[in-house]
Amino acid sequence: MNLRQRIELLGRLGDYMSSADPAWLEAKERAFALNHWFVPEFTDLAVGNIVNHFLQPSLLDTWTARYPGLGKGPARNVGVVMAGNIPLVGFHDFLSVFVSGHRQTIKLSSKDNVLLPHLVGMLREWAPELASTIVFSDLLKGCDAYIATGSNNSARYFEYYFGRYPSLIRRNRxxxxxxxxxxxxxxxxxxxxxxxxxxxxxxxxxxxxxxxxxxxxxxxxxxxxxxxxxxxxxxxxxxxxxxxxxxxxxxxxxxxxxxxxxxxxxxxxxxxxxxxxxxxxxxxxxxxxxxxxxxxGHGGLPFGAAQQPLLEDYADGVDTLAFLAKI
Structure with a gap:
């Protein structure tokens, strides 16, 4: 699957996330049942931001065009440790690895382990060849690179286990x-x-x-x-x-x-x-x-925009796509 095909598939995913498909509505309800912080209002807010700011094909084209070497090297297996503090908080990491053409093994937080697997299931349904390229696992052994998000305390463990590999390790912010x-x-x-x-x-x-x-x-x-x-x-x-x-x-x-x-x-x-x-x-x-x-504030990010990140608003200010393009 080339970059063009991946972007078109992501556009289709955005349409699905905007829909009232019964399976998608049930997944959101189940996420709330398992984690009462994920109230429907805020899950829909997170979904809307992802659809409007991440999954528009024109935005994805502009974003990926800045990395001409993207997807041209060998596909590596990237281990991704995701946080679970807000709904789909790890989606940008998933998206970055996906558009880069690498494979990914994802360790989900127990607080947010419903929404992303459901969405990946839809991608696999539309493109069965993705089954081996997006894997969920509690163990991340044998990966070629790592992206890990957690607390300051867990970051020390990430550095110990992943430090000898290419890695992005994020802490509390x-x-x-x-x-x-x-x-x-x-x-x-x-x-x-x-x-x-x-x-x-x-x-x-x-x-x-x-x-x-x-x-x-x-x-x-x-x-x-x-x-x-x-x-x-x-x-x-x-x-x-x-x-x-x-x-x-x-x-x-x-x-x-x-x-x-x-x-x-x-x-x-x-x-x-x-x-x-x-x-x-x-x-x-x-x-x-x-x-x-x-x-x-005045002179900074506009009021009301803090929870509306764009594709280029990388966590910790570290360019995830540039990292993935080099491994």
Whole structure:
């Protein structure tokens, strides 16, 4: 199968993912039944972003055209370790290996082990020759290269086992927003999306905001109320209650709108149900910070765009397709 055929097949997959095919609807329902963080609203959001930003043939043509050597070398077996924090979070890695012409052996997270196998099953149904080129396995022995995504702790194990092979190893990352106080209500509503979509579990979710000294939090707290329905989600509510109890016991100053807690803190990574903030006198410089995936705000990524990555928005800023073109 050449690159043109692969892109056409991906376009067909995008059409399927946009459909109301009963088998696809059942797969999404089953994913939610096995992982209650995968609520239908956010699964559909992830699917829509993949269809609109990844699986359009014209976009795939432009993307792959930048790598003239793609698929011209020998096909290698790439082991892919996928995370499971948000629905189909590993799809870009799957897509990258697929268009590169390499074979792949995928180790799925137990949190997200329904959606991608279903989609791969459709590809195999349309093109049976793919059966031997896309394999799911709990063991990744004997691969020629590796792409592994996980926590900082698991990254140490990945480096130990995979370090002697060509590899991309990804660690914890998060996103931040830098506010200047001039944000419109519409921009704050979009910032609420950047913070709350996927319950804040993604590396592109804003978990901390930087605000100027004397910042008025009332408009932001009002915008964040758009997600007050999170309190109907028992997992989120349990996390919120737990964190709030800790802040109360420690006599820490906090703000809340009864859907999220705002806490002044130096760290970038805030727990579920909490948004950290930090005052600044001069706008902070976050360029090159290895823990930061996106910076949202005026002069950075537009508000509301954090969870709408494009094909060129590689995790950790490392060009996956360039890596695959060289192995």
């Amino acid at each position: 998060t996103s931040v927003a830098v506010l200047d106080g001039s944000e419109t209500p519409g921009e704050l509503d979009k910032l609420a999306d950047d913070i709350h979509q996927y319950f804040g579990l993604g590396c592109r979710n804003v978990t901390k905001i930087y605000v100027p000294t004397g910042y008025d939090f009332i408009p932001l707290l009002s915008s964040l109320k758009r997600y007050s329905w999170f309190f109907d989600h028992h997992k989120y509510k349990n996390n919120y209650d737990y964190q709030l109890a800790i802040y109360l016991m420690n006599n820490q100053f906090y703000m809340t709108n009864d859907s999220i807690v705002l806490l002044e803190h130096k760290d970038l990574f805030s727990p579920i149900g909490t948004l950290y903030y930090e005052y600044y006198q001069y706008q902070p410089s976050l360029a090159g910070n290895p823990d930061v995936q996106c910076v949202v």
